[in-house]
Amino acid sequence: MKRRDTLKAISVASLGMAVGPVEAAVPEPPDTKPAVKLLPGRQKFEAERDAKLLASEKFFTPAELQTVTILGDIIIPADAKSGSASQAGVPAFIDFMMRDQPRSQTPMRGGLRWLDTKCVSRYGNLFAKCTKEQQIDMVEQIAYPGKKVPSDLTQGVAFFTMMRNFVMGGFYTSKMGIDDLGYVGNTPNKWEGVPEDVLKQYGLSYDEPKK
Amino acid sequence: MDLFQIKKAPTVYDAIVVGSGAGGGMAAYMLTKAGAKVLLLEAGGYFDPADPKYMTQLKWPYESPRRGASTTRAGGDFDAAWGGWEIEGEPYSSKPGGDFFWFRSRMLGGRTNHWGRISMRFGPDDFRRKTLSGIGDDWPITYDDMKPFYDRVDKLIGVFGSVENMHNEPDGHFLPPPKPRLHELMLKKAATGIGIPVIPSRLSILTQPINKERGQCFYCRQCNRGCSAYADFSSSSVLCIPAVKTGNLTLQNNAMVREVLTDAKTGLATGVSYVDTISMQEMSVYAKTVILGASTCESARLLLNSKSARFPNGLANSSGVVGKYLNDSTGASRSGFVPALMDRKRYNEDGVGGMHVFTPWWLDNSKLDFPRGYHIEYGGGMGMPGYGFGGGIENLNGKIPGRDGKMKPAGGYGAGLKDDMRRFYGAYVSMSGRGEPIPLESNYCEIDPNTVDKYGIPTLRFHYKWSDNEIKQAKHMQDTFEQIIEAMGGMPMGNKPGKEQNYGLAAPGRIIHEVGTVRMGNDPGKSALNKFQQAHDVKNLFVVDAAPFVTQGDKNVTWTILAASMRTSEYLIDQVKKKNI
Incomplete structure (x- = not known):
């Protein structure tokens, strides 16, 4: 395919033309699960595995999901520029990763349990039932891996670090997170070099020094 | 049947x-x-990378349920x-202490x-x-x-590069190379300043069309996904x-x-x-x-x-020589954070798949304590986020002063963390050495006497150990990486691998060469x-x-x-x- 044709094909696809007008006019049949959409280029075993995983039961219990959602939004809250982790669908992504890579299940489930037992002993309530102030108070104890903490909190620090990594990874690979960072690539273009004003800003140039 | x-x-x-x-x-x-x-x-x-049913080019991370994680494929x-390195039903083995990854x-x-x-x-x-x-x-x-x-392959398949007239890096019939990205210009300036050459890379990517069957690069940096325009080899x-x-x-x-x-x-x-x-x-x-x-x-x-x-x-x-003298490239790498690149202006700098510049071997081995050379490949820039993005932020954000000039504890959460991510985006560089080993008869693959694959075909058993030649070369790579990162005003990330880690020398087979x-x-x-x-x-x-x-x-x-x-x-x-x- 020539570059020109590729550009054309891409622009058509980006208009969402996959569904033609006739099909679009027919209402969706009610109460059916949406068809699982897989990435192209899957090997047979991958396609089967993905279809099964996507249709499988959620890993988190409703109570765990609530805790994950609260923690996610503490780590990545909404601000002036973008939304929060839960608004970017991060809890569902983490749930999928638990099913996709089961080695994370025990640290995750156990860590959530650790958090709840610690909150019960400190505040008399499960993490999700604590007040916002209590939740932040708890998080403050475990959010800084460089700080020395009492020996009954080190596992909590490890858990929160893991949770932070999952939340960051989920948020910044979502559309919302990518827009927040300002990544503007992944589109056909012509690379002409660093913009002139940026070269100037850094005192660099493309001219070879005279040898 | x-x-x-x-x-x-x-x-x-x-x-x-x-x-x-x-x-x-x-x-x-x-x-x-x-x-x-x-x-x-x-x-x-x-x-066929041009057939939409195989195409992952220009897909976004969120089009994969695992955001591109390597659960089912290594890359x-x-x-x-x-x-x-692992294929269900197609095993291989290694002799104790002689691991090779295939x-x-x-x-x-x-x-x-x-x-x-x-x-x-x-x-x-x-x-x-x-x-x-x-x-x-x-x-x-x-x-x-x-x-x-080589001349005919250049013309048939296409490769970009620059004429350098270096004795052991022969020039070819080159298409124009893409201009360096910002971090590559900085790397070039820094490395050249300490006597390490940096020249345009030589990649088989069509920066100009060479025939009617294949298109021209449209700069998405995703050659590893296969190119729908056939613009790479x-x-x-x-x-x-x-x-x-x-x-x-x-x-x-x-x-x-x-x-x-x-x-x-x-x-x-x-x-x-x-x-x-x-x-x-x-x-x-x-x-x-x-x-x-x-x-x-x-x-x-x-x-x-x-x-x-x-x-x-x-x-x-x-x-009796079949299987012997198995040898993979040496490989070691390091990354660095470049404070000067914080809070960068955003623009599309995807470029071609991989680096626009590299360092060919530049020293004389007769004056060094190892016999063969290596080249350096560079990474960095404002790339598309992928699985694991932002992971390990706690190893960096405690070392960089905030906007108010004050240090803050590593890790954290909340609006400040989001701000760190915006400031740090695109401010990293990485470098990988790829070097020549001495092929040894004692590094080999042979038929495993005990094992077959799922088709009943006897499988391979490996035995591979790096010698001091390769380990010393890796040490030299690590020292060089640190010098370059420091010369560009950067902070080397992580710990410098020492003797007990073979200076970060990748296990045999990991470089896939x-x-x-x-x-x-x-x-x-x-x-x-x-x-x-x-x-x-x-x-x-x-x-x-x-x-x-x-x-x-x-x-x-x-x-x-x-x-x-x-x-x-x-x-x-x-x-x-x-x-x-």
Whole structure:
């Protein structure tokens, strides 16, 4: 395919033309699960595995999901520029990763349990039932891996670090997170070099020094 | 179905080519263009990067449920390699303390679908290291033998680069290189300032169109996903599919070759047997010539598994050398954070897949404590976020003053963390050394006496240990990386790997540049193939992947595989014309 044709094909696809007008006019049949959409280029075993995983039961219990959602939004809250982790669908992504890579299940489930037992002993309530102030108070104890903490909190620090990594990874690979960072690539273009004003800003140039 | 009924094909082809990667693809292309009837056997499935059903190019991370994580493929969900270091049902083993990691791609085009497109010629010195240094071995051919073929590969396939007139980095017929990205300009300035050269990289990516069949690069940085415009080199799109279009190629996918068949009387190759991986049907197919391009270790495995009364040690192995001298590139890497790049202006700097500049080997080994060189590949910039993005932020954000100039504790959460991510985005650089090892007889693959794969084919067992030569080279890499990062005002990230970690030297096989198991040479007692990659013992048997290579230079070997396979193909055509085969 020539570059020109590729550009054309891409622009058509980006208009969402996959569904033609006739099909679009027919209402969706009610109460059916949406068809699982897989990435192209899957090997047979991958396609089967993905279809099964996507249709499988959620890993988190409703109570765990609530805790994950609260923690996610503490780590990545909404601000002036973008939304929060839960608004970017991060809890569902983490749930999928638990099913996709089961080695994370025990640290995750156990860590959530650790958090709840610690909150019960400190505040008399499960993490999700604590007040916002209590939740932040708890998080403050475990959010800084460089700080020395009492020996009954080190596992909590490890858990929160893991949770932070999952939340960051989920948020910044979502559309919302990518827009927040300002990544503007992944589109056909012509690379002409660093913009002139940026070269100037850094005192660099493309001219070879005279040898 | 009777599994034990072996179907015999009635056709006798001019040639059977095993494997559709760089070497096999080139042989199939050259021979079919010359009018020969060729059967190309590929163990994996069909793949065409221009067919939307295979296309992951220009997909977003959120189009993968795992955001591109490497759960089922080593390079992640978007990577075009079907396979990896582990393939279900296709095991291999290593002797204790001699681990080797064997990467295989089971698909049309093999590993050329996801590689870095780094396309360097070997230099004149790379063919005669023994003569120059007293260690290792010379090739039976010289740069002058290869130069015309490198020239033709440049023109046929396309490569960008710059004319530098460096003795051991021969220039080619180059397309214009892309301009360096911002961090690459900074790297260049810093490295050059401390005497380390940085020049445009040499990648087989079309920055200009070269023919009507292939498009031009549209700068998405995703060559490893396969290019829908055929603007980079992969054997599937550039060699195999055009070979099919000649009408002379029969392509058989899902054909796992079991052994090379020989005639007990003449000792010549008559064809191969394979198992269809979908139907499990056993097949025998016949040809006047057999050409192996199954990959360095797979071709050795095939020969070692092709035992008969006449060839009790395996085929083409009267020397006993098959499997030995296995060698992979050395590899070590380091990354750095560059405060000057914080709070960058955003613009699209995807560029081509991989680096726009690199460092060729620049020192004289006679003045160093290790005998061979390495080149440096660079990474960095405002890339598309992928799985794991932002992970490990706690290792950085406690070391960088905030906007208010004050330090804050590492890790954290909330709006401040989000702000860190915006400030730090695109402010990293990475560098990887890729170096030449000394091939050793004691590094080898052999047939595991106890194990078979799911097709019942005996599997490989490896034994590979780095010597002090490679470990000292890795130490030099680490020192150099630190000097470059510091020269550009950056902070080296993580801990510098020391002696106990072999200075970060990657385990054998991890760099996926293995060569050497069916080496060529002039002495049939010490080599399996002659200087045309033709078996000393079996004149109608050839090997065209990197197995014949005596050494690998500090260059990535694909361009040399292509040139050598083209040379072997022409030799074969000539020999057939002269009725020698």
